[in-house]
Structures are given as structure tokens and as C-alpha cells.
Amino acid sequence: MIRVQSENFDIGTEIEQLRAGRTDVGAIVSFTGTVRDLGGVERISDMTLEHYPGMTERALEALEADARARWPLQDSLVIHRHGTLQPGENIVLVVTLSKHRQAAFEAAAFMMDDLKTRAPFWKKETTDTGPRWVEARESDDVAAARWQRGASNETAGE
Amino acid sequence: MSIKLLYFAWVREQVGVGEETVDLPDGITTVSDLMTWLKSRDEGYAAAFAKAPLIRAAVDQEHAQHDASISDAREIAFFPPVTGG
Numbered sequence A: 001m002i003r004v005q006s007e008n009f010d011i012g013t014e015i016e017q018l019r020a021g022r023t024d025v026g027a028i029v030s031f032t033g034t035v036r037d038l039g040g041v042e043r044i045s046d047m048t049l050e051h052y053p054g055m056t057e058r059a060l061e062a063l064e065a066d067a068r069a070r071w072p073l074q075d076s077l078v079i080h081r082h083g084t085l086q087p088g089e090n091i092v093l094v095v096t097l098s099k100h101r102q103a104a105f106e107a108a109a110f111m112m113d114d115l116k117t118r119a120p121f122w123k124k125e126t127t128d129t130g131p132r133w134v135e136a137r138e139s140d141d142v143a144a145a146r147w148q149r150g151a152s153n154e155t156a157g158e
Numbered sequence B: 001m002s003i004k005l006l007y008f009a010w011v012r013e014q015v016g017v018g019e020e021t022v023d024l025p026d027g028i029t030t031v032s033d034l035m036t037w038l039k040s041r042d043e044g045y046a047a048a049f050a051k052a053p054l055i056r057a058a059v060d061q062e063h064a065q066h067d068a069s070i071s072d073a074r075e076i077a078f079f080p081p082v083t084g085g
Helices: A011-019 A055-070 A101-118 A138-145 B009-015 B031-039 B043-049
Strands: A002-005 A027-034 A044-051 A073-081 A083-085 A090-098 A121-127 A130-133 B002-007 B019-023 B056-059 B062-064 B075-079
Touching: A002 A055, A011 A027, A011 A073, A011 A090, A027 A101, A055 A073, A055 A101, A073 A101, A090 A101, A101 A138, B002 B009, B009 B043, B009 B075, B031 B043, B031 B056, B031 B075
Parallel strands: A002 A073, B002 B075
Antiparallel strands: A027 A090, A044 A083, A044 A121, A073 A090, A121 A130, B002 B019, B056 B062, B056 B075
């Protein structure tokens, strides 16, 4: 399942809803991405996430379908927020449920790497020197490329 | 041919609108042709599409290369590389 929303989500509630009543799940992996202010020279007061309604949902559905075709998952969830968020707030949640941990770990990592390079979201940070669009990072392309079939698994991004 | 165009992030800011419907002149058959035509429309478009190699496109909500055909397209979007997650 995928959701695109402006409101926050509760990680525990989301996971409990996915696992409720199931006994065929042996591994649950979750990843949460949050707004950071690393406290460097430029402080970040907030971040606005713009997206492409329609294409966003299609892209998230496609990456979830790709993950479920490649790994044996009992269930999965992707939630991505849009709108203006403060440092510390949740941005994205990926949860995978499988019989064994390896599929759950790998599918969650794949979904995040794929999302970073394909899902149509754009971040604009408000810093103490003004607003600034976040630039895409080459390391994200490298991280996504490692999941292409036949690619080496030794070149993961950050 | 009438087509819906969408712009996001700094492409939207420089073009000045998020969405518009345009009638394309004859001879525009690829994403690249469309970008070249848009660049000639006014200063905002010129500024945005001066950085053409940086701009990504989607044709009918699917990522597309600049040499992709737009012959049957209903909706084309232009935006910087994505930065979600």
C-alpha cells in the first residue's frame, strides 16, 4: 500500500496495523526518513516538499510492485509526506514484512533507493541565508544503480 | 495539438506558472523539440530551459528521455532531478 499525505504518521501504529492478525510474518523492517538540521554554518528552519500529484502515486505504486516481484513479501507500506515540515519531523516511511529478515531488509533498502531517484518530490529548505532547492546527489544514483540486475552490490551510496 | 504542460520546483519558479495548456506548432515531435520551443517563448522560459541538460521530463506521468516522442502525449512535465525521501 502507498500513501501520499501532508499529515504526520505514527510509526508504531502503522506497523501494528500491518502485522495485526498475521502469524505468517517473521521479519518486519521499517525505515523512517526525517527532516534534519545538522547544525552547520547554515541552519535549516523548515523544509517544503513539492510533488507531482498523480505521477507520485504511480511512481510509488510501481516501486512497491517491483519490490514485491523481486522479494517474497507478506506486505509492504510506503508513506511519503508533502508540504512544509520542521526539523525532526517525519518525511517518509517504508515498511516491509516477510517470512525471513533478508528479504525484508533488501526490499526496504531497494524501495528507498528507488524512491530517491524516481519519485517526483522536490525539497526546498528555508535556511538563515534564504530559501534553497535541495540538489540531487550522485550518491543516490549510485545507490539506486546497485539494484539493477547484474550490477555489483559493492557500491552502495550513503 | 493541444497539450497540458506542468512545471515543478525551480523550473516552475522560473517559468512563472505551474500548469498551462498550449497549442503546439507543427514539427514538434520530441521532448527536446518542445524544450527548444518553450525556451523561445519569453525570458522566464529562456532562463529555465537554458539549463536543459539538468531538466528531467515526464510524458504522461512516466519518466522520459529528451529524445522521447511526444506525438500521442496528453501531459508533459518538466522538473529538476528529484530529491524526495
